[in-house]
Amino acid sequence: MQLRCPACSSSDLRPASAHPGDTWTQRKLSRAYRCRKCGRRSWRLDRFLLGLMLASILVLATPLLVIAYHLMWGNDRTQPAQTFKNATTELQQKANTGDTSAQIELARQYTEGDGVLANARQASRWYAQAAAAGDREGQYRFGMALLEGSGVVQDYRAALNWLKLAADKHHARAQFALGQMYYEGLGTPIDKIAAYVWLSLAAAQGLDDATRLRDQVLNQIPADRIMDAQERARELHARLSADAGTETPHAGHTGPKPKP
Incomplete structure (x- = not known):
């Protein structure tokens, strides 16, 4: 945008020097111009200096903002993750003791990637253990895994047998x-x-x-x-x-x- 004199609107301006009576903003953040037509002095903000100042402020403020963020919200974000990890560990321990309900829930988590990395092989493994223990939901889920080849080698005949065991239990x-x-x-x-x-x-x-x-x-x-x-x-x-x-x-x- 072309600079113009605020008094006479002339665009015939020349750079001028700063005066001792100029304000801090005029001396540090602005550039002075004098109109050749009417002789009036005017100032324009120096965009380069203003941008440099704002960038410096952001660089200095960022570490403080990061520290404040972690102090205010960091614990709230890590606490649920830690709680879920503890719950998963407890579920794993129950599943290892032969608790079929825990085995089914753990398999579901592996199937859906709920709190753990999705792993069809692990899911089918836990469904198989629940199925072998006589749990009808485990027999159904393991039968479907065999039918679809999810985490196990697809086997229609084995799938039919496991599904029939669950079907016989309504x-x-x-x-x-x-x-x-x-x-x-x-x-x-x-x-x-x-x-x-x-x-x-x-x-x-x-x-x-x-x-x-x-x-x-x-x-x-x-x-x-x-x-x-x-x-x-x-x-x-x-x-x-x-x-x-x-x-x-x-x-x-x-x-x-x-x-x-």
Whole structure:
């Protein structure tokens, strides 16, 4: 921007020297100019000197700001991390003693990277230990790891076996996964009747996905086999309920009838 005299607006200015009566700001942070037309002296801030001063202030103030930040908030940021580390260590100790709940939670943390680095292999290892101890959630999770090849070598047949153990204990998601495997022929020959039976049990526990797939499978079962499929679903439901000593919703088909 072109400099102009504040009195006459002339741009014909020349540098001028500072006077003893000038203020500190005029002498240290400004440059003096004199108008050749009207003779008036004026000042303009020296942007270079102003920027240099601000930079110096920032350089000097930064260490103080860092110290103040750590004094005020540093402990608050490290305390939760330390607390979580202690909790994870305690969980690890419980898991090592055979506590299946701790093993499942530790596996979940490794699966989701919750407080630890995500590690599918470690997750499947802890799920396997819980599964071997007879925990139905562990059996379901380890079966799914085998089905998907997550942290372990993919093995459909082994996945089917572990999922069936969990499904026999009324694990709805395991029953749904088992029904899908029979429907798609993963680890077993395709068996629409078996698929319908397991999907019916999962649907009886309120799984909407199982209900939709069950009705789809039903439309693919020969009409003369439908009654047999529904009877097998009722019998298995009654047997598993008796084994568990619980009463659960009826597993027989109550959805739409198959297409002719």
